Amino acid sequence: MDNFLTRYPLWSLIIIVLVAAFLWLVLATWPAELVASWGRKQIFLNALLGGITLGALYFLVAAGFTLIFGLMRIVNLAHGSLFMIGGYLGYEIALASGSWLLAFPIVFIVVALIGLLMQRFIFSKMEGEELRQTLVSIALSIVFADLMLWWWGGQSYSILAPQFLQGPMQLPIVSNVNASTGAIIWLRYPSVRIWILIAAIVIGVAMWLVLNRTQLGMLIRAGVDDREMLAASGVRIQLLFLAVFGFGAGLAGVAGIIGGTIQSLSPGEDIRFLLSSLVVVIVGGMGSIVGAALGALIIGVAEQMGFVYAPTYSIVFTFLIMAAVLAFRPQGLLGARR
Amino acid sequence: MSVADHAPRLDGLADQRSWSARIPLPWWIAAVVLLLLPIVANNFWLFQVMGWTFILGMIGLSLMFLAGYGGMVSLLQMTIAGMAGYMVAILGPSGAAVSLGLSWWIVLPAAFLIAAAFATICGALAVRTDGIYTIMITLAIAAAFFYFTRQNYTIFNGYSGFNLVLPPKIFGVNWRDPVAFYYLALACAALCYGAVVYLARTPFGLALQGVRDNPRRMAALGFNVTAHRVAAYALASVFASTGGILLVWQNAQIAPGTIGISAAIDVLVVAVVGGLRRPLGPFIGAFIYVILQVFSTDILGFFGFAADRFKLIIGIGFLAVVLFSPDGVLALWDRWRARAAAQKAAAVTGGGT
Numbered sequence: 001m002d003n004f005l006t007r008y009p010l011w012s013l014i015i016i017v018l019v020a021a022f023l024w025l026v027l028a029t030w031p032a033e034l035v036a037s038w039g040r041k042q043i044f045l046n047a048l049l050g051g052i053t054l055g056a057l058y059f060l061v062a063a064g065f066t067l068i069f070g071l072m073r074i075v076n077l078a079h080g081s082l083f084m085i086g087g088y089l090g091y092e093i094a095l096a097s098g099s100w101l102l103a104f105p106i107v108f109i110v111v112a113l114i115g116l117l118m119q120r121f122i123f124s125k126m127e128g129e130e131l132r133q134t135l136v137s138i139a140l141s142i143v144f145a146d147l148m149l150w151w152w153g154g155q156s157y158s159i160l161a162p163q164f165l166q167g168p169m170q171l172p173i174v175s176n177v178n179a180s181t182g183a184i185i186w187l188r189y190p191s192v193r194i195w196i197l198i199a200a201i202v203i204g205v206a207m208w209l210v211l212n213r214t215q216l217g218m219l220i221r222a223g224v225d226d227r228e229m230l231a232a233s234g235v236r237i238q239l240l241f242l243a244v245f246g247f248g249a250g251l252a253g254v255a256g257i258i259g260g261t262i263q264s265l266s267p268g269e270d271i272r273f274l275l276s277s278l279v280v281v282i283v284g285g286m287g288s289i290v291g292a293a294l295g296a297l298i299i300g301v302a303e304q305m306g307f308v309y310a311p312t313y314s315i316v317f318t319f320l321i322m323a324a325v326l327a328f329r330p331q332g333l334l335g336a337r338r
Numbered sequence: 339m340s341v342a343d344h345a346p347r348l349d350g351l352a353d354q355r356s357w358s359a360r361i362p363l364p365w366w367i368a369a370v371v372l373l374l375l376p377i378v379a380n381n382f383w384l385f386q387v388m389g390w391t392f393i394l395g396m397i398g399l400s401l402m403f404l405a406g407y408g409g410m411v412s413l414l415q416m417t418i419a420g421m422a423g424y425m426v427a428i429l430g431p432s433g434a435a436v437s438l439g440l441s442w443w444i445v446l447p448a449a450f451l452i453a454a455a456f457a458t459i460c461g462a463l464a465v466r467t468d469g470i471y472t473i474m475i476t477l478a479i480a481a482a483f484f485y486f487t488r489q490n491y492t493i494f495n496g497y498s499g500f501n502l503v504l505p506p507k508i509f510g511v512n513w514r515d516p517v518a519f520y521y522l523a524l525a526c527a528a529l530c531y532g533a534v535v536y537l538a539r540t541p542f543g544l545a546l547q548g549v550r551d552n553p554r555r556m557a558a559l560g561f562n563v564t565a566h567r568v569a570a571y572a573l574a575s576v577f578a579s580t581g582g583i584l585l586v587w588q589n590a591q592i593a594p595g596t597i598g599i600s601a602a603i604d605v606l607v608v609a610v611v612g613g614l615r616r617p618l619g620p621f622i623g624a625f626i627y628v629i630l631q632v633f634s635t636d637i638l639g640f641f642g643f644a645a646d647r648f649k650l651i652i653g654i655g656f657l658a659v660v661l662f663s664p665d666g667v668l669a670l671w672d673r674w675r676a677r678a679a680a681q682k683a684a685a686v687t688g689g690g691t
Contacts, residue, residue, distance in 0.1 A: 075470050077477070122661075130470040131411060135610060135660045138603055142653030150647065271599045275481040278474050286471075312490050319482040323463055326475065330466040 029177050047308040053193040055300025056200035060255035061273050062280040062292045064248025070224045070287020071244050077137040080274030081144035086111045086253025087260040091157050100162040103257055108250040115249025149267050156266035165192040196258055204293050224287050283325045285335025381516035389588055391624045392523035396530050396581035398609040398620025400574040403534050406614045408570040409550030414476040416605045417483050418457045418575045419582025420597030425449035426583050427592050433502030436495045442506035453579040454572050461571025480602045488594040499593025503586050530577045534617040607656045613666025
């Protein structure tokens with residue numbers, strides 16, 4: 001830290017000023033001039049929190065995508081379809097059993113099984129042929145999309161959050177101050193979104209711990225760096241591939257339930273989430289979990305801020321971020337140069 | 339001893355023959371059939387089936403040029419075609435109030451130039467990384483452009499897009515008349531095909547194929563690898579733009595749905611099913627795709643499915659091609675010919691085996 005301060009004094013200053021300005025924007029009561037030019041503080045805070053929770057959802061989808069890519073070099077363009085399958089299955093299970101929480105383990109297992117079958121019977125047959133694997137995943141996504149359209153139709157579904165997660169919760173952030181009485185109005189935000197954010201953080205930290213502190217994680221990291229060498233040293237790499245593919249697919253399925261709860265499910269969502277995963281891993285860096293988290297946060301916040309402050313051009317922000325990263329750091333913010 | 343050793347060496351002689359004699363007979367037959375098709379075919383075949391085949395084929399050809407010679411599988415070609423189409427609709431006359439209504443001799447060059455500039459910028463971004471990353475980046479750009487056109491009302495007229503985009507009456511011909519449109523599309527497709535065949539043999543085309551096979555060695559030889567790749571994107575945009583402009587004229591409208599992700603993937607399907615190795619591939623793939631699309635109701639009804647399961651057929655067909663014949667249906671044809679030649683050779687040699 002000291003090192004960074006002394007080596008880049010200018011950058012440190014800029015970062016400190018930006019962080020301070022950001023904290024002030026979040027914590028302080030906005031003066032009238034700022035409200036006049038930027039709108040109420042509540043709108044800003046809602047966009048920010050919306051962006052962070054959207055980023056949590058993007059992270060859950062993109063984490064599996066980036067793990068699969070990092071280890072196996074498979075660009076699984078059917079990842080969005082796995083998300084959708086998870087969402088629809090979660091809807092059916094939650095409706096049939098009446099339990100939202102029960103849907104999570106079942107969907108994880110079922111979608112992970114679909115992923116295992118894809119890896120075992122299709123992708124492992126064409127190992128090393130990256131383009132062919134990608135083309136196969138596109139073909140699978142077309143087939144899945146049409147099967148889902150056939151079964152669930154074109155209408156949109158949304159999964160009802162359970163009773164204990166419905167309604168807003170109060171956050172320790174000042175939203176506004178009542179001008180006449182001086183009473184502080186605290187920010188209220190849908191509690192389901194806050195819990196999903198917490199769950200995503202827990203999952204992210206757990207993944208980081210598994211990757212960096214366990215033997216399995218050691219094998220995966222070794223495989224990301226050099227899978228031929230890992231295979232040559234006697235590790236049964238096909239089993240490792242299956243485990244990672246299954247886990248990534250299952251995570252996408254679980255993200256589908258969450259997506260169906262805080263947003264809705266309809267044909268086309270698979271492509272939206274595939275696109276967001278692509279952008280997140282391009283920005284964050286291929287094969288890096290921390291990169292996926294960072295990328296998801298940036299993209300989520302940029303998208304929500306764009307929707308609120310420049311609705312016509314919100315998608316352009318996402319695109320410009322991606323273009324800037326590609327232009328100045330093609331391997332992604334936290335990607336390793338190969 | 340292989341068959342090739344017995345074959346007469348014609349390479350030196352072949353160059354002495356006139357250009358007409360160098361083109362094999364099947365090509366002459368195909369040309370005559372295509373030129374005389376309007377005598378027998380009805381308007382539906384000319385306009386819908388063949389017109390659409392040529393358009394899809396041209397957009398697929400631009401992908402084939404990038405993927406086959408440059409080794410860059412770009413999902414951007416439909417977007418570039420859409421960009422040119424949108425420019426024709428925005429700059430020229432249309433039913434929407436946003437259109438500027440300029441005359442065709444400004445609109446057409448401007449559409450090509452803007453699409454080429456767009457392709458160059460996107461290409462420059464895409465070639466920052468290579469290999470499998472290209473697909474991801476181009477897919478992301480294509481999706482971003484699709485969502486942008488859907489959101490933006492000031493330039494791209496948002497969700498509804500542009501309708502009543504009609505071709506100009508150059509030489510007093512109504513180019514949307516089925517026969518006229520058929521010949522227009524045929525001529526454009528033939529020109530694009532010829533251009534790709536020619537480009538592949540120019541020094542630029544050969545250098546591009548060198549870059550595809552071994553970028554590091556080409557860089558060591560002094561070739562600017564990045565510039566060659568970006569130039570390939572710019573050149574491919576011409577074929578895609580031609581297809582895109584014809585597409586707008588054929589449908590008389592353009593909307594975000596025209597350039598959506600499924601359309602971008604359809605172009606990839608068309609090029610891969612036909613074969614990415616040869617310029618003819620995309621046209622064959624396009625013909626198969628269009629026939630399946632147009633007659634999907636009958637085909638699906640025959641097997642007892644509902645008519646809207648067309649995408650399922652395309653998906654399964656694509657899956658089968660990628661799994662069993664990665665080089666497309668043209669590779670199947672090659673394989674069949676090689677086997678036939680081997681059998682013939684075995685028969686000529688007699689009881690040698």
